[in-house]
Amino acid sequence: MQLAHTVHPGPSGAEPVVLLGSLGSDRRMWDPQVPALARMASVLTVDVRGHGGSPAPAGPYRVAELANDVLVLLNSRGIDRVHLVGLSLGGAIAQRIAIEHPGRVRTLSLLCTAARFGQPAAWTARAEAVRRDGVAAIAGAIAGRWFTPEYAAANPRVVADCLRMIANTDDEGYAACCEALAQWDSRAALSRITAPTLVIAGAQDPATTPDDLRVIADGVARARLHVVTPAAHVASLEQAGQVTALIRDHLTAPIDGTPS
Numbered sequence: 001m002q003l004a005h006t007v008h009p010g011p012s013g014a015e016p017v018v019l020l021g022s023l024g025s026d027r028r029m030w031d032p033q034v035p036a037l038a039r040m041a042s043v044l045t046v047d048v049r050g051h052g053g054s055p056a057p058a059g060p061y062r063v064a065e066l067a068n069d070v071l072v073l074l075n076s077r078g079i080d081r082v083h084l085v086g087l088s089l090g091g092a093i094a095q096r097i098a099i100e101h102p103g104r105v106r107t108l109s110l111l112c113t114a115a116r117f118g119q120p121a122a123w124t125a126r127a128e129a130v131r132r133d134g135v136a137a138i139a140g141a142i143a144g145r146w147f148t149p150e151y152a153a154a155n156p157r158v159v160a161d162c163l164r165m166i167a168n169t170d171d172e173g174y175a176a177c178c179e180a181l182a183q184w185d186s187r188a189a190l191s192r193i194t195a196p197t198l199v200i201a202g203a204q205d206p207a208t209t210p211d212d213l214r215v216i217a218d219g220v221a222r223a224r225l226h227v228v229t230p231a232a233h234v235a236s237l238e239q240a241g242q243v244t245a246l247i248r249d250h251l252t253a254p255i256d257g258t259p260s
């Protein structure tokens with residue numbers, strides 16, 4: 001499978017930065033981060049299987065397959081080692097790559113994600129609802145978790161763009177990724193991550209809480225947790241400047257596990 005992606009050229013010599021987004025997003029969700037990161041290295045923004053312009057074969061999917069899709073893309077471009085950044089579902093995919101292929105990850109940045117995304121039954125129920133009614137039917141509820149109420153009230157155009165992005169996600173692709181999240185549990189494997197790891201939580205995130213991110217930071221040897229506020233699930237949009245600076249600094253001088 002060839003994933004849809006965009007290459008944002010940057011200085012040669014540095015390992016590329018790969019950005020993987022959340023359930024219901026496409027690669028445009030990284031627009032606020034790309035200009036600053038592309039000053040340091042080439043940046044690949046990638047549509048996860050079932051999302052954006054990528055193929056959406058019938059599910060269920062597993063995170064292992066989604067991770068393999070990304071490796072196939074990197075191999076096809078002759079890229080060996082990367083700075084890997086993932087938010088939410090993208091963070092699960094990034095964890096999987098870092099666990100199974102540590103040599104391919106120069107640094108890891110895990111945003112608003114989890115080692116386990118709550119109860120599997122909630123995800124299979126969401127998959128069933130989406131196959132029955134379509135993603136558009138739940139887009140409002142999902143976007144309601146992406147931003148704090150104050151940010152949403154002050155930024156109606158950002159919220160409207162995100163609603164459209166979620167609603168345009170392929171129904172089967174979205175449902176099959178919900179099933180991947182239902183199965184995801186990296187808790188016993190976090191100690192296999194060797195990359196210097198930046199962990200970012202949104203203080204007001206109701207989906208992947210600061211406690212969820214603390215589990216990751218505690219389980220990975222060379223990790224440090226930053227809680228940004230105010231921010232809900234998509235902290236990379238709500239606190240774009242702060243999150244971009246944290247990622248940029250991590251690429252320049254990787255965190256090495258000293259608690260903040």
Ligand SMILES: O=C(O)CC1=CCC(=O)O1
Binds near residue numbers: 021233
């Ligand atoms: O859609 C949600 O409820 C939040 C979320 C969990 C995993 C993901 O990618 O988004």
